[in-house]
Amino acid sequence: MPPSPPASPLPTIDISPFLHPSTPSRLHSTSASLSAACTNPGFFYLTNHNLSRALTSRVLALARAFFLHAPAAEKERIRRLGVGVGTGDGARGYQVVGDNVTEGKRDWHEAIDWYRPVREGEPFESAGGGREDGRAGGGREGPYELLKGVNAWPAYPEGFREVYEEYVEKMSELGTAVVKAMGLALGHGMEEVFVGNTRRSAWVMRAIGYPPLPEDGTTGKDEGGVSCGAHSDYGCVTLLLADETAGALQAWVESEGEEGRWVDVDPMDGALVVNIGDMMSRWSGGKWKATRHRVLHRGGGYRVSVPFFFEPDWDAGVPGKEGEEEVIYGKYLEGKVKGNF
Numbered sequence: 419m420p421p422s423p424p425a426s427p428l429p430t431i432d433i434s435p436f437l438h439p440s441t442p443s444r445l446h447s448t449s450a451s452l453s454a455a456c457t458n459p460g461f462f463y464l465t466n467h468n469l470s471r472a473l474t475s476r477v478l479a480l481a482r483a484f485f486l487h488a489p490a491a492e493k494e495r496i497r498r499l500g501v502g503v504g505t506g507d508g509a510r511g512y513q514v515v516g517d518n519v520t521e522g523k524r525d526w527h528e529a530i531d532w533y534r535p536v537r538e539g540e541p542f543e544s545a546g547g548g549r550e551d552g553r554a555g556g557g558r559e560g561p562y563e564l565l566k567g568v569n570a571w572p573a574y575p576e577g578f579r580e581v582y583e584e585y586v587e588k589m590s591e592l593g594t595a596v597v598k599a600m601g602l603a604l605g606h607g608m609e610e611v612f613v614g615n616t617r618r619s620a621w622v623m624r625a626i627g628y629p630p631l632p633e634d635g636t637t638g639k640d641e642g643g644v645s646c647g648a649h650s651d652y653g654c655v656t657l658l659l660a661d662e663t664a665g666a667l668q669a670w671v672e673s674e675g676e677e678g679r680w681v682d683v684d685p686m687d688g689a690l691v692v693n694i695g696d697m698m699s700r701w702s703g704g705k706w707k708a709t710r711h712r713v714l715h716r717g718g719g720y721r722v723s724v725p726f727f728f729e730p731d732w733d734a735g736v737p738g739k740e741g742e743e744e745v746i747y748g749k750y751l752e753g754k755v756k757g758n759f
């Protein structure tokens with residue numbers, strides 16, 4: 419008999435002590451488990467969070483309905499455009515299959531990207547900022563500087579924006595709880611550092627639709643033949659909601675004394691998949707890993723995922739290991755966005 423594939427080695431973290439009143443011993447034991455998970459493999463399941471099943475189902479169903487049934491004209495209306503092109507800011511909006519590029523290769527997915535709204539009086543704002551103050555704003559006049567535009571919301575299916583804005587609130591709350599737990603684990607006042615530097619988190623949210631990869635394994639010239647190329651995430655904490663499709667997301671796991679390998683990160687009912695990004699790895703002095711991951715969706719169905727990237731504030735300074743220069747998160751993000759698109 420061939421050996422059966424290894425079971426997913428991902429740990430599970432119950433985050434409830436950081437969302438509700440708790441005891442010091444529960445807080446400490448949660449943050450100790452979290453620290454172990456962030457050290458290796460850098461990916462884990464998060465349970466007992468603050469999201470109702472009604473909300474997560476709505477979020478996934480709306481994204482699926484948009485990708486599969488929105489009229490082409492509606493997708494075009496909210497299309498991501500380059501800086502200086504109409505309402506484009508080079509970041510926000512809808513991307514057709516192949517628009518998104520990882521390490522120079524086109525990815526086999528479509529997506530909508532949203533970023534923290536540019537708000538008056540915040541460092542994220544600039545002369546060319548979109549100033550989308552909550553629901554009152556929303557004019558997409560342009561021109562905008564890189565990353566300083568206004569979010570684009572689908573008019574189809576109905577109710578999309580309302581549900582997703584509720585989701586952003588919940589995910590920001592959850593992100594804060596997770597970085598608090600991480601700060602407690604690192605000690606040395608890092609809890610205050612993390613909370614203080616993520617109060618105005620320059621969050622990013624993507625709704626991603628993955629058609630199955632073409633069966634011949636090729637997606638064309640300049641294309642990686644993958645649904646999403648191998649990468650590490652940029653910021654603090656990625657909170658991933660995905661549908662029930664198995665065998666799509668993979669993480670590069672290196673265990674001591676063993677060669678690294680790609681491990682399937684299949685969805686777990688009721689849990690979010692969490693991994694840490696480059697900034698959190700820096701903040702931990704390199705103790706924690708921003709684990710590389712990729713998506714290879716070869717199955718038959720259409721996969722939908724909605725990652726929420728809980729990031730540092732735009733102007734947060736993130737130190738590296740000794741001898742390394744501090745990184746300003748907003749500048750780091752600008753560099754990544756410029757390099758990708």
Ligand SMILES: O=C(O)CCC(=O)C(=O)O
Nearest residue numbers: 626646660667713723725
């Ligand atoms: O769709 C997924 O499972 C992961 C997507 C991802 O890694 C990303 O958007 O950074």
Ligand SMILES: [Fe+2]
Nearest residue numbers: 649650651711
């Ligand atoms: Fe990622």
